[in-house]
Structures are given as C-alpha cells and as structure tokens.
Amino acid sequence: MSDDRFDSIVVGAGPAGVSAAIAMAKAGLKVVVLERGEYPGSKNVQGAIMYTKMIGDSVPAFWKDPQAPLERPITEQKFWLLSKDSFFQAGFKSEKWLAEPHNCYSVIRAPFDRWYAKKAEEAGAEIYTGITVSEVIKKDGQIVGVKTSEGDELLADVVIAADGVNSLLAQQAGLLDEWTPDEVALGVKEVLSLPREKLEDRFNLENGEGTTIEMFGDNTQGMMGYSFLYTNKDSVSFGVGAKLSHFQKTGIRPPDLLEYAKSHPMIRRLLKGAVSQEYSAHLIPEGGFYSMPPLYAGGFLIAGDAAQMVNPSHREGSNLAMTAGRLAGETVVEAKKKGDFSAVTLSTYQKKLEASYVIPDLMDVKDLEPLAEKHMDLIREIPELFSQVAQDYFNVDGRPKHEVMKSMLNRVLTHSGVQKTLKKEMTLKNQWILTKMALKFRFLLWKSMRGK
Amino acid sequence: MNSKKLPLVNVDEKLGTVVYKADHQAHITLKSADACLNRCPDKPCATVCPAQVYRWEEELKKVVVSFENCIECGACRMLCPLNNIECHWPRGGFGVQYRYG
Numbered sequence: 001m002s003d004d005r006f007d008s009i010v011v012g013a014g015p016a017g018v019s020a021a022i023a024m025a026k027a028g029l030k031v032v033v034l035e036r037g038e039y040p041g042s043k044n045v046q047g048a049i050m051y052t053k054m055i056g057d058s059v060p061a062f063w064k065d066p067q068a069p070l071e072r073p074i075t076e077q078k079f080w081l082l083s084k085d086s087f088f089q090a091g092f093k094s095e096k097w098l099a100e101p102h103n104c105y106s107v108i109r110a111p112f113d114r115w116y117a118k119k120a121e122e123a124g125a126e127i128y129t130g131i132t133v134s135e136v137i138k139k140d141g142q143i144v145g146v147k148t149s150e151g152d153e154l155l156a157d158v159v160i161a162a163d164g165v166n167s168l169l170a171q172q173a174g175l176l177d178e179w180t181p182d183e184v185a186l187g188v189k190e191v192l193s194l195p196r197e198k199l200e201d202r203f204n205l206e207n208g209e210g211t212t213i214e215m216f217g218d219n220t221q222g223m224m225g226y227s228f229l230y231t232n233k234d235s236v237s238f239g240v241g242a243k244l245s246h247f248q249k250t251g252i253r254p255p256d257l258l259e260y261a262k263s264h265p266m267i268r269r270l271l272k273g274a275v276s277q278e279y280s281a282h283l284i285p286e287g288g289f290y291s292m293p294p295l296y297a298g299g300f301l302i303a304g305d306a307a308q309m310v311n312p313s314h315r316e317g318s319n320l321a322m323t324a325g326r327l328a329g330e331t332v333v334e335a336k337k338k339g340d341f342s343a344v345t346l347s348t349y350q351k352k353l354e355a356s357y358v359i360p361d362l363m364d365v366k367d368l369e370p371l372a373e374k375h376m377d378l379i380r381e382i383p384e385l386f387s388q389v390a391q392d393y394f395n396v397d398g399r400p401k402h403e404v405m406k407s408m409l410n411r412v413l414t415h416s417g418v419q420k421t422l423k424k425e426m427t428l429k430n431q432w433i434l435t436k437m438a439l440k441f442r443f444l445l446w447k448s449m450r451g452k
Numbered sequence: 453m454n455s456k457k458l459p460l461v462n463v464d465e466k467l468g469t470v471v472y473k474a475d476h477q478a479h480i481t482l483k484s485a486d487a488c489l490n491r492c493p494d495k496p497c498a499t500v501c502p503a504q505v506y507r508w509e510e511e512l513k514k515v516v517v518s519f520e521n522c523i524e525c526g527a528c529r530m531l532c533p534l535n536n537i538e539c540h541w542p543r544g545g546f547g548v549q550y551r552y553g
Binding site: 039044045108150165168251258276278279 | 459466467473494502524525527531545550551552
C-alpha cells in the first residue's frame with residue numbers, strides 16, 4: 001500500500017467521505033478511503049433520519065435495492081413542547097409520504113454506513129478500514145498525502161478530510177482550531193428494542209411506515225437542546241442532546257439526563273417494555289456558519305461534520321455531508337482534468353456549496369443559536385406557558401369563551417419572561433424593522449388585490 | 453440555569469451494552485496531575501464525560517483515567533478548561549465498535 005499513489009485520498013468512511021469517493025470513482029479516478037474503525041460506521045452515531053434526495057444523488061433508486069438497510073420510510077413528523085406533565089404538539093402525517101421515492105427514512109448507522117461504503121467499492125474506490133491517519137504530508141505549501149499512525153505514507157493529488165466532528169486532520173493541517181464547548185452539542189442515545197407489532201400499535205403505524213418526534217422543554221433541564229424519538233423496524237432510537245457548554249455549566253451528567261428524559265410521563269409510556277440494545281454518545285458540530293473552517297487549501301478539501309456542516313434547527317447534517325462530499329468529489333474530478341490542484345482551482349468547491357443549499361441554509365440560520373442563547377430565560381418557560389394556555393383553551397369551566405380568550409392573552413402578555421423579552425427587543429431600531437415589514441406586507445397585499 | 457441534581461444512573465450498566473475492541477495502549481493521557489489537583493476546582497471531565505472515563509479519586513488526589521471505557525465522542529478535549537487532556541484516537545481498528553450507532 002505504501003508505494004501506491006492515488007488521485008485522491010478520502011479520510012473517513014462516513015456520509016461525506018463515501019459520497020466524495022463515489023463521485024470520484026464513477027468518473028474513473030483512483031480513490032482510496034481510509035477509515036479508522038474496523039468497519040465503516042463503527043465509530044459513527046446519528047439519530048438517525050436520512051434523506052432520499054441526497055442518498056439518491058450518489059446511489060440512484062437505492063430504495064429499490066433490497067440490501068439497502070433502511071428501517072422505515074417516515075410518514076409522520078412531530079414536534080412536542082414538554083412541560084413537566086404534558087406536551088403541546090405540532091406535526092404532520094401524510095399518506096403521500098408512503099409513496100416512493102419517500103422523503104426520508106429512519107436508519108441505523110452501523111449497517112447503513114457499511115452498505116453505503118460498499119456502494120463506493122462497487123463504483124471502483126478502495127476502502128481500507130482499521131487505519132488511523134495521523135497527519136497530512138505537505139510539500140511546498142501543498143498537501144500531497146497522509147501518514148498513518150502505523151507510519152505508512154500515501155500520496156495523492158487531493159486529500160479530502162471527511163473525518164467527522166473531531167477533525168484532527170483539519171486541525172493538523174492548520175485549517176482548524178480546537179472547537180470550544182459553545183460550538184458543539186453533546187448527544188447521548190440508546191437504541192431500544194421493541195417487538196414490531198407492539199411498536200406499530202403504539203405509534204399508530206402500518207405498511208412499514210415510521211414516525212419521528214422531536215421534543216423541546218423539560219427534558220433538557222433548561223439547557224439548550226432537545227430529545228428525539230425515531231421508530232426503526234424493531235426498535236426505537238431515543239436520545240437527548242444539549243450544548244456542551246451547558247453541560248459544563250450545569251454539571252449535569254449526560255447519562256443521567258438521558259434517563260431523566262426517558263422517565264418523563266409522556267415519554268415513559270412510549271418506551272415501556274423497550275430494552276436498551278446500545279448506549280452511545282457523539283458530538284454534534286453546532287457552531288454553524290461562523291465556526292466553519294476554510295473549506296479548501298492546496299491539495300485539500302474538508303466536508304461534513306469536519307467542516308461544521310450541520311443545520312441544527314432542521315435536524316439536518318448527514319444530508320449536508322453527503323452533498324458536500326459529492327461536490328468535493330466533483331471538484332477533484334474537474335481539477336484532475338485541468339491537472340491543477342492548487343487552492344485557486346479547488347476553490348470551486350466553495351462556489352459549488354454556495355450554489356447548492358448547503359451554505360445558503362447555514363447562512364440563514366447562522367444567528368439563530370446566538371439569538372436563542374440570549375433568550376434562554378424565555379425559551380425555558382415557553383413549554384409551561386403553552387401548557388397553561390392549552391389548558392385554558394381545552395378546559396370547559398362554564399366561563400364565556402371571550403373571557404377565556406382574554407385570560408389566555410393575559411397569561412401570555414403578563415408573563416414575566418415575555419415582558420422581559422419585549423422590553424429587551426422592542427428597541428426603536430426593532431420597532432422600525434417591524435414597521436417596515438408591516439408596510440412591505442401591506443404593499444404585497446395591495447398588489448395582489450389589484451391582481452398583479 | 454437549573455442545576456437540580458438528577459437521579460444518578462449506573463453508567464457501567466449503560467456501557468455494558470457497548471462493544472469494544474480493547475487496546476492495551478492508552479489513547480488518553482493527562483499532561484499534568486498538578487493541573488487537576490490545584491488549578492481545576494470544577495473538574496468538568498468527571499461529570500460531563502458520557503462514559504465516565506474520568507474519575508476524581510479523593511484518596512489518590514488525582515483524576516483516574518479509565519481509557520478503556522471511552523466511546524470516542526471527543527468532548528473531553530473541549531471541556532477541559534486547562535487543556536490538560538491529550539486524547540488521540542485509539543489505534544486503527546481498536547476502541548468502540550458501535551453495532552447500531
């Protein structure tokens with residue numbers, strides 16, 4: 001292996017790395033993927049929901065492959081606001097989502113990653129597992145290969161770092177500093193087995209369909225984060241995550257939080273009788289756009305978690321990784337045609353990401369987390385407030401409805417958290433922005449009424 | 453922030469569900485025992501590590517590292533306020549082996 005020279009070395013056989021490898025191998029490039037786990041997926045953790053569009057971009061019509069380790073097509077997605085003893089729910093379920101191609105699937109990452117890596121092998125890439133890359137090899141400012149922890153040296157025109165949230169490779173290449181506890185979330189998770197029939201009855205599922213629930217509120221003990229429940233074929237994936245800096249501040253132990261979340265009266269009943277098959281933990285890069293490293297250098301590209309490509313507000317990450325990996329692969333294919341692997345040529349990777357949804361989405365949500373962090377006092381109170389307002393609405397106590405409505409409105413407007421936030425946010429500048437938005441809306445209304 | 457104590461969970465029981473390929477070679481080391489003893493009152497590694505790799509031993513006056521428990525999340529490197537934790541990957545093929553993940 002040490003004498004071999006490759007067009008590209010991909011470090012990491014996760015969604016980003018394998019997508020890159022498939023794109024390059026399909027174009028006839030000589031590609032090797034180096035994976036530190038004994039098999040692809042052995043180090044990877046995700047909820048996990050995977051999106052058809054992005055898998056299909058690499059493996060067309062994969063859902064027809066009986067070998068594809070898909071658990072359940074998702075036909076229902078729900079959000080819960082959890083107070084101590086209740087949940088307020090928003091969600092959507094559709095028969096349309098039963099038709100192929102499905103929107104998304106629940107998957108279990110270890111078998112999924114093995115299957116996905118096999119697709120790269122079938123396309124012509126070589127995959128070596130059990131190999132930890134320790135450093136990049138540089139020559140005249142250009143990255144020209146990698147060195148493994150066993151001391152082997154491999155050379156290539158381009159190295160793609162797809163080595164996940166702890167990208168020691170990007171750090172070692174000098175493109176990335178260690179992230180701070182503010183830029184990552186820590187998630188802990190269990191896969192809990194439940195007999196298929198019981199699971200389908202409990203979650204109101206038929207035809208092999210699946211459901212997702214994302215829960216916000218009491219289950220994170222005031223930390224910024226959420227828990228999730230995804231249905232697999234014969235098991236349920238349940239996990240909870242929060243910003244690492246919040247774990248640090250509260251001193252809450254992650255496994256204690258997991259058990260606490262599982263014991264919530266509204267969740268306990270969903271997990272009754274389910275037996276834990278595996279406990280896992282993983283970091284999620286949630287620094288977003290501001291935490292992204294430079295995405296390219298001479299002979300070097302970064303994709304996926306390694307480059308903070310996660311959109312936490314839409315619980316998307318592996319799909320961004322797949323798209324970025326594919327675009328990184330296509331960039332290398334083009335560079336190979338030009339015979340130029342300089343930073344200038346590889347910078348088209350950045351442009352491709354900007355033209356896709358990856359960077360625009362990350363740009364859109366870039367200020368969401370700092371904003372939420374600023375208003376954590378209110379966010380912590382919202383589930384309880386929703387619970388009270390919902391009880392006002394649904395309880396019948398003999399009062400006239402207009403009085404009930406008034407008391408609901410009062411409950412919101414006199415809430416100390418709401419008042420504090422209004423005081424903080426109703427600056428002249430923000431009032432001006434709201435007025436402008438109202439005027440713009442009024443203008444659009446006027447235009448549409450005139451039929452233009 | 454709410455720091456109400458939650459019921460303590462037996463982490464060993466949780467780790468009992470995890471498959472490892474054990475390596476005799478430690479992939480985690482503490483750069484200085486003195487830093488933990490004298491300059492780190494909170495010891496966040498001992499609480500936040502999801503696999504309880506780090507344990508403060510009062511009698512030994514040091515943080516004991518059970519690297520074989522590690523499930524390789526990497527949080528410890530970012531958590532340590534003194535940047536005192538040297539956490540590399542285990543050698544290729546060793547360490548945690550998620551069957552589900």
